[in-house]
Amino acid sequence: MLSYLQAAILGILQGISELFPISSLGHSILLPAVLGWTIDQNANYFLTFLVATHFATATVLFFFYWSDWVRIISGILRSIRLRRIALDTDAKLGWLLIVGTVPAGIVGILFQKQVQELFTSPSYVASFLALNGVLLYAAEFLRTKTKSGLTALDPDERIATEVSWRQSTGVGVMQVLALLPGFSRTGSTIAGGLMVGLAHEDALRFSFLLATPIIGAAAALKLPVLLASRDAPAIELALVGASCAAVASYVSVKLLTRYFKSRTLTPFAVYCSLAGFISLLLFHLR
Template sequence: MTYLEAIVVGAFQGVTELFPVSSLGHSVLIPALVGGRWAHDLDVSSAESPYLAFIVGLHVATAAALLVFFWRDWVRIIGGFFTSIRHRRIQTPAERLAWLIILATIPVGISGLLLEHLFRTVLGKPIPAASFLIANGLVLYVGERLRRKASDPAPASGGGATTVASDVRLSRLTFGRGVLIGSAQILALLPGISRSGVTMVAGLLRGLSHEDAARFSFLLATPVILAAGALKIPDLTGPLGIGIHGPILAGSVASFVSAYLAVRFLTRYFHTRTLTPFAIYCVAAGGASLLWLTLA
């Protein structure tokens, strides 16, 4: 793995993990579309792939960017968890949000342990990834249409709202709805399906605004990504990481910077905008990739 490969893939991963366009799908498609050495070096479906461990390292850098950006939120949420334990209650918005996040991440955690290897080896190839990217675009578009049909509210809070107000709104979700929204992340095990995208759609269909759905999606993603990293990062200290520690570091820095800029952009974007442009991109990019891979 070269430094150029690592930095390009790292930058793409940081952006596409948070934009609702599937980071895993792009991690599979970009090497295949470039071809040559890239396609050989960066094959996520190969047995004992160092590229997979590299991608997980990039995910941890992305999660670190989310922690830095939302650090005040996590201080409140973690504080809410400990006050809930200490007083044996779930009353305040911070306490309810803490338990919502815990309960909502359990299904995807179990599914990841059971299905990640199967989905990666069977479906982690360019043509399935392109097909799922098209499906992701359709999910985003249909989710927007159903949301509009149900109601077409004004933005929930506008640009000047505090995240504390968002905590209050999110804490009104029932635990059942929170688990349902979090369970949507299971679909992101399929390369081409976006974790943030399907989680946002699930949130929109459960009555959240775009702004709150995006924020809840980012909060839910952080512990899941960190947990995956805790399982895979040790691989990078063994035989799979030999000779690529430098590129891993370079790619992780690129991923951190691009993810931080992406979440900063998206938290403002979703004050007033929708998922539709991302839906169009996914269908167009997936369709073009599918044509190129099948006809070239």
């Protein structure tokens, strides 16, 4: 079982690494392994702890983009009522998010048990983290230049105008990679956004909007099980971790929305590759 200090540390780590493109699951598994914490990372209490911290992050994202979500949800409902999407930016963006969520949602449900088995192998996780660095660097190298004529538009208008249905599906497929602990959901979707022509700032925005429903839905399915168990210690640890994750997530969103106005994924690519290789070396030397 986690201590309260360990729960707080992992909560802060999750809040940062979920939104920074460096993999929250990867860090939540690697840090205890590197530090020698005796944690059963396949135990129900640990999995529900991770779900609670993810739910906290999704909640922060939802309220950070509250006004956007009000417009997006209204646009989806309006498109259903009027049976048309054309010329409605909010509706188009909403359906793009739905299309982009489907691939990871389906794969996550079908292969949940197989993915969970990877949690017990820090070496696999370290390898995936190193590969996440390669993915981020490749995205910068291969990214499509943004269309200069769209820069005057509102960010949501730029996304709705520039991203096609096929491209949104492609970004959603990239998000499937994040089911592997070590690959970052934020990193993979930003990478997908860059490769379809979004600017860094818009790719981050699309990534955060895309992350909110899938993280929130996954957590909403698991949290009732935790509450129904009436396992007081596990619930207390989840609350500690979730509270710390919420604060860290809010700070992370503020920092990243400023950072990606003018900067790139390259520093994160270097960090992930080094962290993954160093972790592999430490595990090999033990």
